[in-house]
Amino acid sequence: MKRTRLISTLVGLGILLASAAVAAAGNAQEGSAKSMFCSGCHGVDGNVTYPSVRLAGQATQRLSQSLMDFKTGRRFHPVMNMLSLGLTQQDMDDLTMFYAARKPLSLEHASLYWRLGGVDAINAAVDETIKVSKADPRLAGRITGACAPKLKEQLCAASGGPCTYTGRDMKTAHKGLNITEAEFGAVAQNLVSVLDAFKVPEKEKNELVGLIAPMQGAIVGQ
Numbered sequence: 001m002k003r004t005r006l007i008s009t010l011v012g013l014g015i016l017l018a019s020a021a022v023a024a025a026g027n028a029q030e031g032s033a034k035s036m037f038c039s040g041c042h043g044v045d046g047n048v049t050y051p052s053v054r055l056a057g058q059a060t061q062r063l064s065q066s067l068m069d070f071k072t073g074r075r076f077h078p079v080m081n082m083l084s085l086g087l088t089q090q091d092m093d094d095l096t097m098f099y100a101a102r103k104p105l106s107l108e109h110a111s112l113y114w115r116l117g118g119v120d121a122i123n124a125a126v127d128e129t130i131k132v133s134k135a136d137p138r139l140a141g142r143i144t145g146a147c148a149p150k151l152k153e154q155l156c157a158a159s160g161g162p163c164t165y166t167g168r169d170m171k172t173a174h175k176g177l178n179i180t181e182a183e184f185g186a187v188a189q190n191l192v193s194v195l196d197a198f199k200v201p202e203k204e205k206n207e208l209v210g211l212i213a214p215m216q217g218a219i220v221g222q
Contacts, residue, residue: 025164026060026090031098034091037083046099057104059111059160063096101162112207113161116200122155128194129187138186158211170218179220 035046038055042048046056055063069075071084071092087095103118104110116122126148133143147167156163167173195205 026093026095026097026162028094028097028101028162031094031096034095035098038095041079042099046102047105051106051108054104054109055099056102057107057110057114058099059113060096060100060157060162061160062111063099064092067092067095097162100160111160112204112211113156113159115204116159116208119152119156119161119163121198122159122161123152125191125194125198125200126152126155128197129191132190132194133187136186136190139183142183143187155208159208170215174219184220 035044038046042053042055046054046058048054066075067084067087070077070080071087073081075081084092100111100113104114107115113119113122130143130145130148130151133139134145136143150165150167153163153165154167157165
């Protein structure tokens with residue numbers, strides 16, 4: 001099941017996950033200063049009346065790819081092609097983080113991050129899942145909760161939010177943990193109950209699964 005694949009990732013991240021800090025890809029504050037050249041068409045904070053040019057709340061992946069496509073000529077727009085030529089990779093990363101962090105006027109073109117409810121909703125779901133799992137006798141102390149910040153980063157970044165995951169790659173982080181299928185199943189039931197209690201729509205749950213599930217192969221049986 002798709003939900004089970006998602007939990008496999010969450011369990012792996014939540015059990016004694018070791019982390020190593022890496023440099024953030026972008027800085028929203030720096031992006032704010034650089035966005036002055038974008039405000040004429042896209043608005044001061046990326047929120048304009050026309051959704052087709054509204055940048056606020058779009059997924060980081062979408063924003064980053066769009067800028068790169070304009071810079072390399074894969075997409076054509078006379079103004080965007082000209083402006084993007086002068087942007088460095090850091091400039092594009094900073095702009096991406098800035099606009100991804102802006103709360104959109106509507107959710108029509110918003111990232112999964114915003115459709116899930118933003119950072120507060122993601123953090124609450126992680127905290128509640130860890131709380132329930134720590135008390136679950138089937139997991140027998142395997143869930144410590146120590147790595148909750150990394151799990152929150154992971155979900156924020158995967159859903160297109162203005163976050164950068166600073167943990168190790170999945171295979172390295174889970175080497176030697178010997179996570180079992182029984183543990184996957186136990187946490188799966190716990191997380192699903194939390195998501196249902198939070199009334200997360202089916203579309204958003206499935207979309208989140210599709211983003212995270214590919215990491216399962218690097219976690220299972222390590």
